Amino acid sequence: MSEHSHKSEHHELKFWEKYIFSQDHKVIGIQYGLASLLFLLLGLGLVSIMRWQLAYPGQPIPFDKFVYPAGIVGVAVILIRGMKIGIHTLIGVLLISIAFLVKYLISNDTRVSDGIMLPEFYNQLGAMHGTIMIFLGVVPLAVGAFGNYIVPLQIGAPDMAFPKLNMASFWVFFVGGVIMILSFFLPQGPAQAGWTSYPPLSVIESQGQTFWLLGMVFLITSSLLGSVNFIVTIVQLRAEGLTWMRLPIFVWAQFVTSFLLLLAFPPLEAAGVLQLMDRVAGTSFFMPSGLVVSGTPLDVSGGGSPLLYQHLFWFLAHPEVYVLILPAMGIVAEIIANNTRKPLWGYKYVVYSIIFLGFMSMIVWAHHMYITGMGTAISVFFQTTTMIISIPSVIILTALFLSLWGGSIRFTTPMLFALAFLPMFGIGGLTGLPLGLTTSDIHLHDTYYVIGHFHYVVAPGSIFGLFAGIYYWYPKITGRQLNNMLGKVHFWGSLVAMNYIFFPMLIVGLAGVSRRLYDGGMQYAHAQAVLPYNEMMSIAAWFLALFQIPFIINIFLSLKKGKKVENDNPWDATTLEWATPTPPPHGNFLETPVVYRGPYEYSVKGSSTDFIPQNKK
């Protein structure tokens, strides 16, 4: 984000052309990054409120006590350097808007009565937490931010193939996000039928659902535009000599991810359009005949099928979970190779596994629907595909584990996150197996076990992978290192806190406690034994939130105060993004790079350095 280091080739760009409606993939990547980090923060905020109700059902939410102090601190931070505008202004504005949002959320009597959360509000928080985390947090960060910033650099391209389309894709995403945010301010609040939005419930719910659907249509469109761009970029703009089997794993991951987005998102778009019709035009695509809602027959023509929606939804949403994990795996692979100073073990196995994973992920979707009344034949099909799809993940993990052997491991902050990713994703993945078999899924379906399973893969899995990526590429993006001490606090705090949150979920789930319970299962006899865990998980969640503060401080502080990098390749890495100036100028490379070797040529015998960049003859 610094102005020096490049002569503008054409005319001087105006501020808004350069930073707002920019067509430069790097600026767009940063825009995506900031937006998605804010959304992650919001998702975290929502879940922090939610966890209060789970820990102390029926007790007034105390968070409004923090609102004014936070607001005052915010104003103070803004004024800290007089009327000067800078990064501190941003932090201050952030604090004030969070304070305002929390205040707004918990001071509305359709959501909170006498300070006590109402069930509607709990459901809204749950639905929006899931939606925001997945569609506005992790996907835009993994694909929008890292994909945009890193992929063109790693393949030696001057930009994405279609810069205008790239800009459009960000702004369409932005509109989608704004719609989702606006829905919080509706009189009856945002969507409350879960992130899965199963009809008929979602069709008879309040206005927020319409906003959710509209927002989703925008987000989907944005992803579609983005994925076309990524695929064309990777296929067409690879530098000379950069053959397919020389691509960094991260690029492979983005490539397959883009295909998943491209081909799996349209069915959800269809489902969204049909549900929108059901809500707005009174059609009955998902509404069967003869519904009676709270005593009055529903006035719809009927004849629809609720299960149709579930098929369309999961046809996307299963591939979607691999969209969440593949980029993170790619980042982890990059970082492991770099910090063990040796090539990845089994590059080819990993590549083939990623491709196979992508392919298989399109035909396992109904494992989310075992309990909807599935016959034997179809269940055999989906169980088998589900078991088969676990194999490539096992291979990827095995390869990453074996890559450590014989390395010279450096425990840098990105490496810590990458290393933690392995066992954490392992727990998440392994707990997917009993869910993948119909018979054990009978007991575990829709319990906290599922919640535990997927949080292990998305939080200490995907999110850790993405954190690792931020720590790893920050020097390239800004020219400065993130602070190591703060990074380690962030890492250890998050790792411990997350395990305290998500491991108990597995235990609670095995006891048979349903998910999405407003009171955490307080009424149920079978939940009594595991109820105490609720408080523990909540406290850990708040600690987790606190441990993000060093990270936020680090991100902003290091922009100005971080240690300057000495050269363009501070990690002594091999891939092409490090062959650019820091930060890369418009057009990226000073001269068109040519690639002579594979992506991870570390510790090659007979070489003077322990790494040989891809573009070195």
Next chain:
Amino acid sequence: MKDFLNLPLNASAHGSSIDSMIYSMHYMMLVLFFGWSIYFIFTIIKFRKKNNPNASYVGAKTKIPLYLVFVVAGIEAFDLIGFSIPLWAERVGNFPKEKDATVVRVVAEQFAWNIHYPGADGVFGKSKIELVTSDNPLGLDRTDESAKDDITTINQLNLPVDKPALIYLSSKDVIHSFGLPVMRVKQDVIPGQVIPVWFTPTLKNNEATPNYEIACAQLCGLGHYRMRGYMTIQSKEDFDSWMKTEAEYLAASY
């Protein structure tokens, strides 16, 4: 060691096979997890920069871990073919005959379970949505001959022990999920469909646990968390006498 997963009490005939499957999966998971964890910790200590300043280009030469993948696949296949498929086929394909079973209709609504017994004649009376009122949530047409003796309750399911129960699930409004944790039964209730589910209760309720629970497992609106029903498993005699009282009560109220 057998109960380290803390599964809830099992009160059905098929439950133990589900449990042993869950256990068998978790044993495999534990072995894998601890096996890899030991390797992991060992490796990151042995090969940290201090202990191993120069990395080896070749790294691990062994391919044994790849063969481990086949072992994992083998265990998965074993669980799939040996347990899951036959058990599932039993659950969804091998229903008891109506005459051998306690047949009940369960109609879910926001946020209650309507239980409907066919009564002495063994035939369910007709329901009509026009007749739905708060006293008659099922919209049962009492003028229908076969409906006269039908017994309905709300949130209270009684079943005799050791006799298969065959339950027809349907919903009036949104999707619910009929979950009986102690029976290892869970079935989504989809509006517009009638879905059967069956199990054989083997454990009577007693003073200490006067009833079991029906838990709604699928988000169905703001009252999802309180959509709880009770299930009482009785001896055949107790069940019959309960039926009789209900029938008398019904006769008295018409």
Next chain:
Amino acid sequence: MSAHDLSKEVKKYILVFVGLMILTFVTVYVSSLEVGIITGIIIAMAIAATKGTLVASFFMHLLHEKKIIFWLLIFTAIFLTGLLLLPILVKMNGVRY
């Protein structure tokens, strides 16, 4: 593409156009016959598929197209088949008493 090739192409386009027109009227005509629902669907879909193939092969130049696009389309076709077929199979294989 030389001028000669182009005029050959144009001839093809016109032939395809005529074919499409004929097929359009054939499909309308067939639908007015009483052929039974299944036969009707099969005929209508066969005609539509033929027309679609014509458009794709000639107007969209798929016949001359490059490998990479074929791969993409094969890929899509596989998933499309899954998408079209599986929900129906699932519907047919539900739990029933």
Next chain:
Amino acid sequence: MQIPFTVENREDTAVYNGKLGIWLFLASEVMLFGALFSSYIFLRVGSTNWPDGSSILNIPMATFNTVVLITSSITMVMSWVGLMEKNYKKFSLYMFSTILLGTIFLVVKYFEYTAKFEHHLFPSTNTFLAIYYTLTGLHVIHILGGLIVNGYHLLFGKKMWETEPQRFTNRIEVSGLYWHFVDLVWIFLFPLLYLL
């Protein structure tokens, strides 16, 4: 650095960026309409009283529209031929006809819709009409999109044609691919909704 292969083909893939891009986009469109077709079949198979499309909808109008759309496809491809022959006038003429035909399609559609509304046949009336409106509505949106792009080429294309003729020809080819796809979708919609 310029972005490579915006005009000429990349050697190993033998396509230019735009062409690969549009085909990818069409692949996702295939999945979109595929999902909707799948929903149609799903609902229809499960329905006990599916109305006969031909008894509700106007077949002559739709047949006319089919003819219009197919014709617009050939004019579209001819406008590209015009550019290949370096004949801008031919291009303009055919492009204009394409837009005209597209507009006619929309006008006919408009009359079809209003006729339905007058008979109180709304999306909420039954599932057949619901899917009819949704599928044709989505198709109409696609036509509109195509018209806007083609209109842009017709009105503002001259400048690019004079400076970068090859790039402009590519653009027309790409727009053509999209337009033919929209035609292709209609070819399936027509029998599915009107005739079966």
